[in-house]
Each structure stands twice: as C-alpha cells, then as structure tokens.
Amino acid sequence: xxxxxxxxxxxxxxxxxxxxxxxxxxxxxxxxxxxxxxxxxxxxxxxxxxxxxxxxxxxxxxxxxxxxxxxxxxxxxxxxxxxxxxxxxxxxxxxxxxxxxxxxxxxxxxxxxxxxx
Amino acid sequence: xxxxxxxxxxxxxxxxxxxxxxxxxxxxxxxxxxxxxxxxxxxxxxxxxxxxxxxxxxxxxxxxxxxxxxxxxxxxxxxxxxxxxxxxxxxxxxxxxxxxxxxxxxxxxxxxxxxxxxxxxxxxxxxxxxxxxxxxxxxxxxxxxxxxxxxxxxxxxxxxxxxxxxxxxxxxxxxxxxxxxxxxxxxxxxxxxxxxxxxxxxxxxxxxxxxxxxxxxxxxxxxxxxxxxxxxxxxxxxxxxxxxxxxxxxxxxxxxxxxxx
Numbered sequence: 001x002x003x004x005x006x007x008x009x010x011x012x013x014x015x016x017x018x019x020x021x022x023x024x025x026x027x028x029x030x031x032x033x034x035x036x037x038x039x040x041x042x043x044x045x046x047x048x049x050x051x052x053x054x055x056x057x058x059x060x061x062x063x064x065x066x067x068x069x070x071x072x073x074x075x076x077x078x079x080x081x082x083x084x085x086x087x088x089x090x091x092x093x094x095x096x097x098x099x100x101x102x103x104x105x106x107x108x109x110x111x112x113x114x115x116x117x
Numbered sequence: 118x119x120x121x122x123x124x125x126x127x128x129x130x131x132x133x134x135x136x137x138x139x140x141x142x143x144x145x146x147x148x149x150x151x152x153x154x155x156x157x158x159x160x161x162x163x164x165x166x167x168x169x170x171x172x173x174x175x176x177x178x179x180x181x182x183x184x185x186x187x188x189x190x191x192x193x194x195x196x197x198x199x200x201x202x203x204x205x206x207x208x209x210x211x212x213x214x215x216x217x218x219x220x221x222x223x224x225x226x227x228x229x230x231x232x233x234x235x236x237x238x239x240x241x242x243x244x245x246x247x248x249x250x251x252x253x254x255x256x257x258x259x260x261x262x263x264x265x266x267x268x269x270x271x272x273x274x275x276x277x278x279x280x281x282x283x284x285x286x287x288x289x290x291x292x293x294x295x296x297x298x299x300x301x302x303x304x305x306x307x308x309x310x311x312x313x314x315x316x317x318x319x320x321x322x323x324x325x326x327x328x329x330x331x332x333x334x335x336x337x338x339x340x341x342x343x344x345x346x347x348x349x350x351x352x353x354x355x356x357x358x359x360x361x362x363x364x365x366x367x368x369x370x371x372x373x374x375x376x377x378x
Contacts, residue, residue, distance in 0.1 A: 021250055021257070024207065081273060
C-alpha cells in the first residue's frame, strides 16, 4: 500500500505493541537465565532488566493511550457507511470495457475473415 | 531449577549480593502498583510476599468521557482493568522470582527442601508471567477488533479513500472508452465505406430471381448515372426482397459502376 491511513497507523502501533510484549517475555527469560548461571554478567543483567522495565512501562502507556482514544471516539452505534455504490459503478465500468473488448474482437475477426475470403 | 549442591552454595552466596542489587534496580524502576486486587493470582502462591494484598484504589475519573452505552463503557473499563492486572502480574511475579533467587543462610526446612520449594515457586511464577503476557496479547487483539469496528474517524477515512480509488478507476475506464469510441467510429466509417462499395455488399443472387440478378449484372457493366433512375423506378413496384436490395444498390450506385467497369 502506497499510503497509510489513520486506521492502519493505529493498527500498526498495536502490532508493534504485540512485538514488544514478546520482547518483554524474552528479556525476563534472559534475566532469569543469567541469574541461574554460576558466573553472571552483571552488565548484561542490568541492561536486560532495564530493557524489561522500560518495555513494560512503554506497553502500558501505549495501551492506556489507545484505550483513552477509544473512549473518546466510540459512540456505541454501528457504522453504516459503505463504499458499495462506488464499487458497483466501477464494476459496471469494467463490464462496459469487457463488452467493448468483446465487440472489437468480433469486428477484428470479421475483418480477418473478409480479408481471407 | 535443580537442587543446589554444597559447592554451588558457596558461589551461590555471591548471587545474594548481586540479586539484592538487581532487586534494588528493579524496585527503582518498577511500576508503582496503583490498584491491586486483594488475593490476586500474582501473589497467591506466597501470601506473605505482599504482592496483590493492597486495597484497590479508585479508578481515575476519565475526563471528557461521553455518554457511551453501558456495554461499551463497561467493555472499555474492563480493558483498562485487564491491562493494569496483567502488567502488575508480570512485574510482581518477576520481582518475586528475583527475590526467591536470594540465598538465605537460615531456612526453616533443609536446604534441599527449600531448594525444591523455590524451584516449584519459580516455575509457577514464570508460568504466571507467560499467562499474563498471553492475556496482554489477547487484550491487544480485542483492542484491534474494537478499533476496526468503532473508530469512526478512521472507518470514514478508509471508506472515503476506497470510494475515491474506485471512482478514479471508473472515470479512467469511461475516459478510455470514450477515446476508443472516437477512434473506432472513424475506422468504422472507413470500413463501412469499403464494405458497401465492395462486391460483397451487393444483393446476393439467392435474394433475387435469376433474371433480375442477371439483368442487374448487365446493367452494372453498362451503367451510367442515368441508368440507375429507371432501375429504381422499375424496382419500386417489386416484391419485398427487392425493396431491401434497392437502397443498397442506390447506395452503391455511385462507386459501383466504376468498380465493375
């Protein structure tokens, strides 16, 4: 898609949050794995723990913002708009093009037959 | 985690300081639990840990809240609650795992038993973290669904965009068809000229009596412009098939004689 609409931006933000949740679990696992070793790498531990905490806070902030936005825009009514009319018009235009193509092919065939005869 | 051997306990004491330091770092950056459910799942394993036993804080009043239907409002509140609970569960269980990693010199039971207990506790807390993470994923999925169905500004924009694309395509098709019509009409005019002036446009012999067809052939070979008039006059009282042939012949009468000459 060449242009991204507002809806897709929010959906992409939610997909990003999903990836970040996976990263949270991975960071937590790395920290615990590192703790279980005899010789731990302190810097790695600190880094992973900080990343874990930052990711959790970021996920919570983003999801809260999304829920706040939905609270503001949701009306409870179903959306009744559709693009059916323009889709039907486009479909009829494509049918017209197909019909013109068929007729032109008939004329071309007739011309060829005349030339052969 | 497997039970710790005596050799491991020596080096494991070093973990105590490191784990304590790490716990300090984690507590500094931990999310302050604003609302906690009494007896929540995150603190259920170790009642004395203090996780999940604080009284519930009141929900912050949402500014700019419109009059939503009860179901929608309840749904959004449930989303908030799920988010808070899952995040709290992740943080608390993670903190408790780090705390459990701390080595204590004095235990109420033997070290092996304590080790087994800690092992089991860590497994359960890790499972709780994974469950909370999965619950967060489900929440994100529900938010996506809610967004698609109820975010009217973006739905309107998506519909508008789609309608514009389809209208542009339709206009393009119609424009090209109009241009094609103009070109084909020129070619068709030339084709018609060619067709009606050629021998294939003349009345076919099976449409006429044989004498008439022969007579017309003779007339065509000797014809001038003046001969075409008596031909038409003689054809007027004739039968139906000939009447259909007459306009064709009159149409071809101009260029016809020159071709058949």
